[in-house]
Amino acid sequence: MEDLFANQYPAANSKNLYADIILPVPIPKWFTYSVGLDIQDQIGIGYRVMVQFGKKKILTGIVAKVHQKAPDVYQPKPILDLLDDFPVVNALQIKFWSWMSSYYCCHIGEVMNAALPSGLKLSTESKVQVHPDFDFDNPGFPMDDREILLLETLSKHDEMNVEQFDQLLPGKTSHKIIKSLLGKGAILVYESVREKYSPKTEQRVRLTSKYIKKEGLLESLFEDLKGKEKQEAVLLKYLQQVSVFQKPEANAKGLEKKVLTDHGCSPSSIDTLVKKGVLESFKVLVSRFEVPSVSDHGIELSPVQGEALQQIHAQFEEKNTILLQGITGSGKTEIYAQLIQDVLQSGSQVLLLLPEIALTTHLVHRLQKIFGDKMGVFHSKYSDNERVEVWQGVLKGKYNFIIGVRSSLFLPFDSLGLVIVDEEHESSYKQFDPAPRFQARDAAIMLSWMHQAKTLLGTATPSFESYYNAQNGKYGYVKIDKRYGNAELPHFFLADILQDKKKNLLKLDFTRLLREKIQTTLNRQEQVLIFQNRRGYAPYISCDECGWIPECEHCDVSLTYHQYQDELRCHYCGFKEKVPISCHACGSQKITTVGTGTERIEESLSLLFPEARIARMDLDTTRSKYGYQRILEEFSAGNVDILVGTQMITKGLDFDKVSLVGIVDADRILFYPDFRAGERAFQQITQVAGRSGRRDKTGDVIIQTRRPDQLIFRQIIAGNYNDFYRLEMAERKQFFYPPFVKNIKIITKHKDFKTAETAAKFLKNLLMDIAAKKIILGPEKSLIGKIKNLYLFEIWIKLDRSGKVQQFFKQQLMDRIAELQADKRFRMVRFLVDVDPY
């Protein structure tokens, strides 16, 4: 197709204004378009524009920069349309995006994709129409059956989109036919933009004003309605719900139609009254969020909390970021609430980041009670329309306090005063796929700095990075080591799995100690949490005769057995298959499950404690929007005695009746081939242990392990973070691990093993030449060597911490990757760059 806008170039160029546009394409370039005279006065940073990209594609992008520097090698295309009266994105956001793209080595278009709710990203679709000049009886060219079918279908509709034709005709033939018909002038093809966000509306009715203004009219109306019982009922119901004479303004607001129909009024009789001019029907825009009532719950701080708050205020005088280490149950929520209130009163905005799992819990409800409709919630399970509404809410100043998951960093804040990152150690703050592969805690600190705001990192078990920064004075540091109301820390017990096994005391993965403790807890009518960080029934199944293990066809992993659906599943690509009846290698029928997942734990518990009510919380039981909430509510209502779960149960559960926490297999957490394994084990065990015992009760924690001699257990039990930190840090320093170096991981991905490997080797050689203080490890096959039929190789880079070195190296790195991708051997290789990987 020819360039439709070729004739517009000269006019658009006459005043030489250009705009750099961020487009949602993964191309590491800026795209400069010319700004037409008609929009030159209006256009600015953050406006959405429509541009032609390539030969026919129309995209919406965001203006990143307006300038007068003409591109010297090409003639820019004009901006087709300015879509907004006000910018949807502010200059600070653009700055934040561009920081993120350069720090995390990705394209700014990818950041934009992550940042904008897709409701704001207008897309175009190709529409097809019969050409107005086309005459069916006299087409002027011979038509085949498919062309006739297509044209006939098309003439029955005003317009159709290309996807509809794909359903009409088999295969991909429709595209071809559309093209040929277009050439013959029988049809028109054009791009149409569609706004995806649709506001929610509500149908309401009200009494027309004449019945209120004119006395007696209503009485005579009832006369007229005699015998028409249904209509009479509608009217009576309305008058009962809305006191139209006492409060005329109430009538103006009307009544939701649904209220009438819910009370048994028929929709048709309502419509009749509307036709008669008695009622009038109208639509109003409503929010998708229920407005919680603000109950003026004051915030009350205990002396310990008050003391911590004082310290925070004092340290914010000098430091921009503070690490608040408060043990589980020390009441960080109240401190947050007080800080938030102070900042809101000064007129600034506040962002509170939470890991996704913690977002449905009581913390949100607590804060909602205090801050009411000033507070917006941004959840990852929200629909796109809901996200747009939160976005608009921030933009219009309806919400000045947002509590949300990591993507809420991208909301259009213009004057943040405080960012709080709760559970700052949580590894889910790191996004891996897709790019941008950002660490939300670190990005929050940057965002905060751009707003000249303060950042508070809260946790019971700090990440090594944050603790290190607190120790060396870069961050402030405040510690609370008393539980709220002086509740005591739980008692820890180590249960030796191997010992019990030898003595035949291990039953279905449970040691005698854990079984006995569960029983006594149940007898006291208290609740139990059982932690097992592995979902499914069993990690894998295996043939007793020859040891054959079913593996995924597309990935380099064994399949996990899920008993509930009686199938084998790949946790990496979602592949499923029926459980084999006999071994594929030797034909034996003796196939048994190996290892233990949450499903199996649930089953074992029901065998060991048949009278107990047991529930399970893991990815499989919480997929739906309110999945977590349902299980948590059941648990907190006391309808469940034992809750089994993965790390999900370590977050935000605050239940008074939990007095026992059991960790089925602590070794699974500890012995993991990763330098952070120790740190993670300390955090996870401490976190889950913190769920045991509240207020006046002291809880118990049972850790089952094969290696009770491990030093880390003693440190966890003593709550001695400091000792643990010191020892672990010495090791990290010795072996060049973060926070002493900056890690960058590069993954090459390709469908051939050899190509993926060679690409990685070539890249490594190129990287060795970069003049920067670094250590390069690999390439090595990834831990999981193949995922979704793509082979994976990894290169690890340990880089000097200085900002200058990092910036230089990253720039070089991206250049070298571009260089390699230009080589046709590696064209199909994907290079993933992961800065500060987990």
Next chain:
DNA sequence: AGCACGCCGACT
């Protein structure tokens, strides 16, 4: 990432 262009096999 899409998408069009271009050069080779297997069918009416």
Next chain:
DNA sequence: GTCGGCGTGCTC
């Protein structure tokens, strides 16, 4: 012959 495969180059 042509239809349709996917290698390769480009997008302001």
